[in-house]
Amino acid sequence: MSMVPTLLSVENLSKSYGGVHAVRSVSFSLRSGEILALIGPNGAGKSTCFDMLNGQNTPDSGRIKLLGEDTVGKKPRQVWRLGVGRTFQITATFPTMTVRENVQVALVSYGRQLFNLFGSTANYARDEAGRLLDLVGMGAYAERPCGELAYGDLKRLELAIALANQPKLLLMDEPTAGMAPRERVELMRLTAEIAREKSIGVLFTEHDMDVVFEHADRILVLNRGSLIAEGTPEQVRGNPQVRAIYLGEGLVYDARHREGAGA
Amino acid sequence: MAFYFVQFLTGLASAASLFLVASGLSIIFGVTRIVNFAHGAFYMLGAYVAFTLTERFSGAVGFWGGIVLASLIVAVVGVIVEMVLLRRIYHAPELFQLLATFGLTLMVQDIVVLIWGPDDLLGRRAPGFKGAVDFFGQNIPSYDLFLIGLSPVVLGILWLLFQRTRWGVLVRAATQDRDMVAALGVNQKWLFTSVFALGVFLAALGGALQIPRDAVHHALDLRIIVDVFVVVVIGGLGSIIGAFVAAVLVSELNAFGILIFPKISIILVFLVMAVVLIVRPWGLFGKPEAAARRTPGLTVNPWRPLTSNERWLAISALAVAAMLPLLAGNYALTVGSEIAIFVIFAASLHFLMSVGGLASFGHAAYFGLGAYGVAFLAKAAGLPMIVSLLMGPLLGLLGAAIFGFFAVQLTGVYFAMLTLAFAQIVWSIAFQWVTVTGGDNGILGVWPEKWAAGPASFYWLSLGIAAIAVALLRVIVFSPFGFALRATRDSLLRSEAIGINGKRVQWTAFVIAGTVAGFAGALFAYLKGSVFPDSLGISLSVDALVMVLLGGVETVSGAVVGAIVFKALNIWLVSQTDLSKLVLGGFVVLIVVAFPKGIVGVLETIRNRRRSSSSKSSSPDSSLATSRIETAE
């Protein structure tokens, strides 16, 4: 593993709002092809981390290095050009366009055709968009108005959009929130498959511990803005502090895992 | 030195009314999230009613009582408007709220002329403040001193009202978070109504207090509303302190601007506003707003290019239109040319507004700049028609590039206010800079050359350019750029996250729209043979908005249909009645409330309904499709 280059490294990242320390001195790194879960109760600071990573938000202090390049102070669109795809906790898509067009826009941007005034987009990267949609299982919905999609389908569409720039890093903030349990497992399995195949690094948050333990290579646990644990699923599962937080939150591990942990 | 001090005091005195009106607008916006374009109309009504009352009742009590009573009466009118109209549109997209209140403004303009006549009215001087105070040989009207003292008092009263009363606490809570107040079980309806009443009262008081200083006339509303928009853009919408500081700032800039640029003093205000917008786009005392609601949002009907059948249909329609000279006389051809020109104009606004999601309330600026561009080139430089026609619109392009750069930094209502203010600035320049633009007398004698002079030739020319412009804009809608523009409109968050520089995309769209509008204006100059400041005016901007709205904001071709129907109706209406603004304003309000999808929108809905009912079996799992629109936080 040590041969795989570091994709993302975060050092002492902090952000506070007024008196609230949303994120406190968080450090971690992520290698290509690695799937890293960031877990923690609501309000732990996960979304704030994501926002700082893709340039949506500026940290008060700390460093973010992506492929050796410092990204603090860069705009989201500049971070995207470095090869970062992102999905949002509350989906953000283009509701008045069709599903295919949603992906096509991302491809237009990737192909640097944004200021092409007189070309036709009807067939622009049509097949490529179709492939991406097939990949996330949305091929059948390509011509649907995006505004009509069910929430789970929007999440999958977001994944397709996020893959359009052939990212090296995927940031997925609660990719399966609002989905049925089976859909969740399905979507994360799909993501893991794509990530392994294309050697994409993935950072994701997730409340469903089944999904986390099944797919994450490593887990970071965030509580009140601070990292309180980090390690493989086995290590994190056995961590009493983590268990205390989760039991306190009422989010109990699945019985299967508790047995597996042997604690 | 004394002179400058007196000038400073005059500025302070002017700030009083401006502050009253702007704070009213801000308070209403804070709670209801409606930018009340009719606020200037309430100001003007306040002045007219106060004029009548102070003429009727004599003495000091009669005067001051009349001022207060007038403001109360207008506040009651405001309450009626809120209950009858605004309550229906609180949840409508903001574009419709702006349009409805603008429609009201138009109606009030004709109503005051009906009641009080078209002439300027000179009001009474204020009892007790009739004289002037001598200051090192300079005179200061004592009424000005009264006004200077009044604004801090009003500011203090408002502060007490919001800090010390239960109602004020509720208003502040509602300004912060509307849902929370709903959860507290407060009767939200009456909270809104009372806030609206207070805001209107302040506007009317501002107007009433002006009568000893200024003549009352029926163009007061637009003059004040533009200043007020500038004030709230600088001060920050929703902030009363901001309204106060910015009102003083703007008034002083006006007072001293006259000394520096006597002809085009408004430039100074513009420069300051531009700087504020760059440094603090949400105003000096405002808070950064959460992303604006999407401007359209009635349907989620994706657009598609014309099918080949539809393309043939469009070409046939064009061919039929081209045959008009075989059937119709000169008058009809002139009307036809005018309609073609307004098709271009409306299509350009539609591009900005529907495709770009940027509802400009000052699009006439670029139309008018195109017209003046032609007039300068043809008259002053003596260039041939074809050259003028092609180069004139570049003035529209230039204006759109400058103003558009600032305007696209803002969204939603701020964008609307700013575009309106810019247009009014351009209008003022055309109006005041007499040596260059001829002022009110315009520039005459811009006649087409022989080859285009006949009504039929000019009609064909206009029709041809209209066809090209509409086709070109349509191509752009479906181009990669058009996709990027629609994406930016739909979700700024998502488009930024996929590498789109939304501001640059919107600026480009603004320039395109302004240039196309410039072509319409250029043709218009040749059609009329002259150019007047009117061709930059607000009512022309509103006409364009109505055309787009009438045709259907959310359709690709609505603007064309809207322009044809509206212009034909308008020309007919003007020939039938003197109250065209009243009718037009009522029409706008009616469309917004009863008919928001427009003609083409309704036709599309009918067609889609038919299509979906005939193909129900083939649609896979429509039960899955919950029709929710997710907009970014």
Ligand SMILES: Nc1ncnc2c1ncn2[C@@H]1O[C@H](COP(=O)(O)OP(=O)(O)O)[C@@H](O)[C@H]1O
């Ligand atoms: N824009 C903001 N302004 C003020 N506080 C914020 C803002 N964004 C997040 N917070 C606060 O920061 C903390 C972390 O929030 P967030 O990152 O959304 O957590 P998570 O995604 O883990 O649920 C919370 O206490 C939240 O209230």
Ligand SMILES: [Mg+2]
């Ligand atoms: Mg979150």
